[in-house]
Amino acid sequence: MTDTFEMTELVRGLRFNCASDHSLLKAMELAGKRCIPVGCRGGGCGLCKVQVVSGEFSCGPMSKKHVDEASRRCGRVLACRVYPRSDLSFEYRPAPELAGTNNNSNEVM
Amino acid sequence: MRKGVMRPGHVQIRVLDAEAALKHYRDLVGLIETDRDEQGRIYLKAWTEVDKFSLVLNPSDEPGMDFMGFKVVDEATLVQLEQDLLAWGCPVEHIPAGELRGCGRRIRFVAPSGHTFELYAEKEYTGKWGVTEVNPEAWPMDLKGMRAVRFDHCLMYGDELAATYDLFVNVLGFYLAEQVLDENGDRIAQFLSISTKAHDVAFIMHPEKGKFHHASFFLETWEDVLRAADLISMTDTSIDIGPTRHGLTHGKTIYFFDPSGNRNEVFCGGDYNYPDHKPVTWAAEQLGKAIFYHDRQLNERFLTVLT
Ligand code: FES
Numbered sequence: 001m002t003d004t005f006e007m008t009e010l011v012r013g014l015r016f017n018c019a020s021d022h023s024l025l026k027a028m029e030l031a032g033k034r035c036i037p038v039g040c041r042g043g044g045c046g047l048c049k050v051q052v053v054s055g056e057f058s059c060g061p062m063s064k065k066h067v068d069e070a071s072r073r074c075g076r077v078l079a080c081r082v083y084p085r086s087d088l089s090f091e092y093r094p095a096p097e098l099a100g101t102n103n104n105s106n107e108v109m
Numbered sequence: 110m111r112k113g114v115m116r117p118g119h120v121q122i123r124v125l126d127a128e129a130a131l132k133h134y135r136d137l138v139g140l141i142e143t144d145r146d147e148q149g150r151i152y153l154k155a156w157t158e159v160d161k162f163s164l165v166l167n168p169s170d171e172p173g174m175d176f177m178g179f180k181v182v183d184e185a186t187l188v189q190l191e192q193d194l195l196a197w198g199c200p201v202e203h204i205p206a207g208e209l210r211g212c213g214r215r216i217r218f219v220a221p222s223g224h225t226f227e228l229y230a231e232k233e234y235t236g237k238w239g240v241t242e243v244n245p246e247a248w249p250m251d252l253k254g255m256r257a258v259r260f261d262h263c264l265m266y267g268d269e270l271a272a273t274y275d276l277f278v279n280v281l282g283f284y285l286a287e288q289v290l291d292e293n294g295d296r297i298a299q300f301l302s303i304s305t306k307a308h309d310v311a312f313i314m315h316p317e318k319g320k321f322h323h324a325s326f327f328l329e330t331w332e333d334v335l336r337a338a339d340l341i342s343m344t345d346t347s348i349d350i351g352p353t354r355h356g357l358t359h360g361k362t363i364y365f366f367d368p369s370g371n372r373n374e375v376f377c378g379g380d381y382n383y384p385d386h387k388p389v390t391w392a393a394e395q396l397g398k399a400i401f402y403h404d405r406q407l408n409e410r411f412l413t414v415l416t
Binding site for chain 1: 126368410413
């Protein structure tokens, strides 16, 4: 059975729903919202890294170059590999080395 | 081929989930699984290729490319090219025969761009898959998915393009087929060929060394590219961009991602070259059109999403 949870992006105050079998990034794309840049959708490129602030989730495989054990534990994870198990709140801020190059430009197609 | 390097022979790609990757490359791209080894690597080839494998999937916790290999005409060439690489100042590593199952010894080196390449002379000849050697039919009936024809080329992102050019052209015998020059006349993209093809390997300037942009597989027709797009939607595979046409090489193309975030291309058509052709040049201010000929606009994802 799939449950649906409410996702809240705290920086822009955007909300959308996410089914438990969809990734956070996919739910954002399906809802037509734009708060996380969309890259490979496969846990490889690191573009969609968010900070989960509250809520339960499980993770699919992610490149350890972008998410090591420590950052996974503190909720710095890749939105394309986050599957919610409860309502979630999270923040997206562009990574310093990417700032200014692709904050708003990797938009949902 | 003036130094005896013949063609792209293989690429080894790191994947986060071997079974998901196999399903992608076998059932969607349409490659044939040919072997596995004790390291858990999976070997595949496209049906028209005569050697045992061209793609190796290597389970890892970080996606990207391990290395790309070129086949050279014979062992004497391999010996000579090793000397030439060393004389140029590029250290080499010897990988023994059989380290990849069915492949002879390999000479491995790291290009100034930070990418690892290999040369080898021998690989098990298994013939085209699904057709006989004598009186072959046009194609095998039981191909899957996009029915990729062959592994064609890779695009790498990295720095030191000038030194990389020198190594590939003057040591390995590639030629410059196409380039993008910035307003100072510096080359920010180089498409290198060893054959009459539009490119066998390409490099785009990027501050971080050793990044992998895509591995590309050839399809026959534009209809096949559209069919690939249908399959990408049917399987809910992550799409990057396309179907469209490139200005550079003029190939008709679509880009998508494997389940670990490595980019793939399938394409058809594209320019050809003979030794009397001059390189084609694009100016950086036309980069949008050079990359996506129809949109004439860069998509940031194409430039920044790498493994
Ligand atoms: S979009 Fe590439 S890691 Fe999530």
